[in-house]
Amino acid sequence: MSEYDLTFPCMGCEFRLLVGDPVERGLAPAHEAAARARGWLEACDARLSRFRDDSELVAMNDDPAPVVSARPLLINAVAAARWAAQFTGGLVDSTLMGAIEAAGYRESLAGAEPLPLREALPSAPVRRAAGPHPAAAWRGIRVDREAGTIARPAGVRIDSGGVVKGLAADLVAHLFEGYERFAVDAAGDLAIGGVRAAGNPYEVEVEHPLTGEHVHAVPVSSGGIATSGLNSRMWRRADGTVAHHLLDPATGEPAWTGLLMVTALGSNALEAETLAKWALLSGPDGAARVLARHGGLTVRDDGDMELHGPMRSRRSVYLSRVAA
Amino acid sequence: MTTDAAAGAAKRRRRKPRSYPTIVASLAVFAVVLVLLGARVAAGHDPVLGVLHIRAPRPEIVRRIVRKVIVETTVASHAGGKGGTTVSSSPVTSVQSSGAEPVPAPVTRSS
Numbered sequence: 001m002s003e004y005d006l007t008f009p010c011m012g013c014e015f016r017l018l019v020g021d022p023v024e025r026g027l028a029p030a031h032e033a034a035a036r037a038r039g040w041l042e043a044c045d046a047r048l049s050r051f052r053d054d055s056e057l058v059a060m061n062d063d064p065a066p067v068v069s070a071r072p073l074l075i076n077a078v079a080a081a082r083w084a085a086q087f088t089g090g091l092v093d094s095t096l097m098g099a100i101e102a103a104g105y106r107e108s109l110a111g112a113e114p115l116p117l118r119e120a121l122p123s124a125p126v127r128r129a130a131g132p133h134p135a136a137a138w139r140g141i142r143v144d145r146e147a148g149t150i151a152r153p154a155g156v157r158i159d160s161g162g163v164v165k166g167l168a169a170d171l172v173a174h175l176f177e178g179y180e181r182f183a184v185d186a187a188g189d190l191a192i193g194g195v196r197a198a199g200n201p202y203e204v205e206v207e208h209p210l211t212g213e214h215v216h217a218v219p220v221s222s223g224g225i226a227t228s229g230l231n232s233r234m235w236r237r238a239d240g241t242v243a244h245h246l247l248d249p250a251t252g253e254p255a256w257t258g259l260l261m262v263t264a265l266g267s268n269a270l271e272a273e274t275l276a277k278w279a280l281l282s283g284p285d286g287a288a289r290v291l292a293r294h295g296g297l298t299v300r301d302d303g304d305m306e307l308h309g310p311m312r313s314r315r316s317v318y319l320s321r322v323a324a
Numbered sequence: 325m326t327t328d329a330a331a332g333a334a335k336r337r338r339r340k341p342r343s344y345p346t347i348v349a350s351l352a353v354f355a356v357v358l359v360l361l362g363a364r365v366a367a368g369h370d371p372v373l374g375v376l377h378i379r380a381p382r383p384e385i386v387r388r389i390v391r392k393v394i395v396e397t398t399v400a401s402h403a404g405g406k407g408g409t410t411v412s413s414s415p416v417t418s419v420q421s422s423g424a425e426p427v428p429a430p431v432t433r434s435s
Contacts, residue, residue, distance in 0.1 A: 005419040005427040013435045018427060031420065165435065187435035207433035214431065229434025261434050 001180055001200070004030035008038055011045045011165060012110030013187030017172075018202075020180030023195045027178045037172045037184070044168050048077050050097070050159055051108040060150065061097070061157040070150050077160040078150050079143045080167045080270055088278040090132025090249060095141075097157040099252035103243045104235055115234040117209055117260065120242040121301060127258040129283035131250035165189045166226055166273030173269075181221075184269070189226035191269040197221040209261040210303050216263075218297075218311060224269035228276035229261030229299075230254075246280060257283035260303075264296040265311060 006017045017037055019030040027033070047056045056074045070078070081094035140153035152158065160167075165186035173191040176182035181194030183202050192202055201221035205214040209231040218225060233245040248255035262280040266272030272294070279287035279296060287298050288308055295311030364370070421427045 003421050003427050005421060006416075007418070008416040016430065018430060031418070034418075183430045185430050185432075188431070188433040189435070190430055190432055192430075203429045205429050205431045207431055209434060217429065225432050227432040227434050232434045263432055 002030075003181075004034055006031075006034045006038060008042075009110070010038075010041050011049070011168075011187065012051075012108050013165075015041060015187060016183075016185040018181075018183040018185070019176055020182060020194060020196070022179050024178035030179065033175055033179070037175050040175075041168055041172060041186075044073065044164070044171075047071075047073055048160055048164050049108075050161060057158070057160060064154075066154060067149050067151040069148055071148070072145075075143055075145060075148065075150060076171075077164055077167060078141065078158055079145075080163045081158060081160050082138060082141045082143060084163050084270075084274045084277075085136075085138035087274060088281075090136050090138065091130060091281045092162055092274055092277045093133055093138055093247075093249040094158050094160060094162055095137040095156050096133070096247050096249060096252065097159045099247055100159065100245065102252070103245075103247065103254060104237050105233070105243075105245055109233050109235075112235075114232060115236055115242060117231040117234065120230075120234055120236075120244075123240075123242055124256045127256050127283070127301065129257050129286055130248035130255040130281035133249040133252075162277060163270060163273060166191075166224065166268070166270035169269035170224070186269065189224070189269050189273045190220070191224050192220045193222045206263050206297055208303070208305075209299055215305060216297060216307075218263075218265070220265070224266040224272035225263065226266070226269055226272035226276045227261060227263040228273070228280045231260065246277065248281065255281050257281060258301055259284055259287060259298055260301055261299040262287060262291070262296060264291055265294040267294070 002021055004017075004019045006019075008015055015038075017034045019034050021030060022028070022033075028036070046052060046054075049055045050057055050061075052058065056071060057077070060068050060070060060074065084092040085094060137153055137156045140151075140156065141158070142151040144151075166189045169184040169186040169189055169191040172184045173182065173193055176184070177193065177195075179194050181197035181200060181202070182192070183204075184191045190204060192204075198221045201219040203217040204220050204225050206216040206218065206227065207213070208215045209229045228246065230244045230246060235243055237243050242254075244254045246255050247253065257280065259280050262276045264272045264275035264279060266275050275290060275294065275296065279290040279298065282290055284298065284300060287296070290296075291298070291308035291311075293309060295307075295309035297311060298306050298308065300306070419427060
């Protein structure tokens with residue numbers, strides 16, 4: 001089986017498309033389909049980035065009107081953010097734009113070297129599970145697909161960054177449904193499928209946040225798998241404290257829950273991405289409950305890994321205990 | 325009866341070998357063989373390992389090129405972005421592989 005492999009920068013990260021040969025008649029060759037998907041993903045980045053003044057997301061957030069018109073992509077992104085908040089009881093909250101900016105994440109960190117996790121951990125505060133914001137501003141978000149409008153409470157700005165990679169991977173995956181197999185890798189959030197993927201699944205490798213080693217492999221033939229972790233976007237603030245991009249909605253501060261990273265399986269990439277964030281914010285005990293249904297892998301502060309739910313029974317290739 | 329008598333006389337004449345000469349002869353044969361083998365091993369001709377310092381012939385590798393890698397490097401300038409930063413992006417790579425040499429497995433990592 002031949003496979004086309006395209007890697008390119010997108011959304012401040014690295015995206016990768018793996019596409020097998022077309023099976024159904026009339027489909028474009030894999031390289032043409034991948035080029036089309038890349039163009040769509042780059043447009044998605046331009047339209048939904050909070051770092052670009054000309055994006056539709058920034059235009060919506062800057063608009064003081066309580067109800068704004070929006071194109072289908074932005075409507076889908078806001079609907080996904082609203083769904084993620086409801087699904088997780090407010091832990092994956094896309095209305096924390098002010099808090100993330102206050103934490104120091106005002107500009108894109110693409111290309112910036114993150115603060116090493118080992119350097120940050122000793123000075124991190126006491127570990128505790130995150131909680132929802134008491135105001136739950138996300139409940140005030142309303143999406144009307146027929147009217148093509150988005151309503152949100154006054155002053156609430158929406159950051160779709162927490163869900164947009166998974167959503168984009170799922171949307172692009174539709175382009176490859178008639179191909180032998182495919183993997184849309186949106187910077188670690190993957191949508192996988194294909195006509196013949198069941199007989200030839202991908203062995204998705206999991207990267208350890210402390211060592212960078214591939215410590216586990218999960219066979220996936222359809223659905224999503226995603227990872228959320230502290231190590232990719234971490235910096236030191238002016239006052240010397242360390243910060244990262246995953247906030248505890250209850251405090252508006254970076255969450256230190258005792259978990260460094262969570263990989264989650266889901267029925268699609270958006271669900272997997274949401275489950276991974278939810279589990280990480282829930283801490284070690286809560287993560288076990290969150291991952292019980294679809295399965296996942298957690299990495300604690302000391303580097304120890306644990307498998308949860310159905311992932312326990314999936315064939316593991318590289319599983320090993322990694323010392324911190 | 326004559327035959328039986330002769331056979332009986334032969335049995336009586338056949339004596340059991342004595343143990344002392346047998347042991348001495350066995351030890352002597354063993355010592356000789358041991359000395360010979362020791363000399364061979366000392367000379368580097370170990371009968372088990374064979375002659376030392378013999379390199380296994382390097383197998384000839386025949387490779388067919390099945391991967392084509394195209395690398396483009398782009399510098400995207402987001403002048404209109406918040407803060408007006410210039411972002412240097414990572415390279416674009418594309419690989420067409422066949423089943424003979426599959427592409428590397430996808431990786432999930434925090435992003």
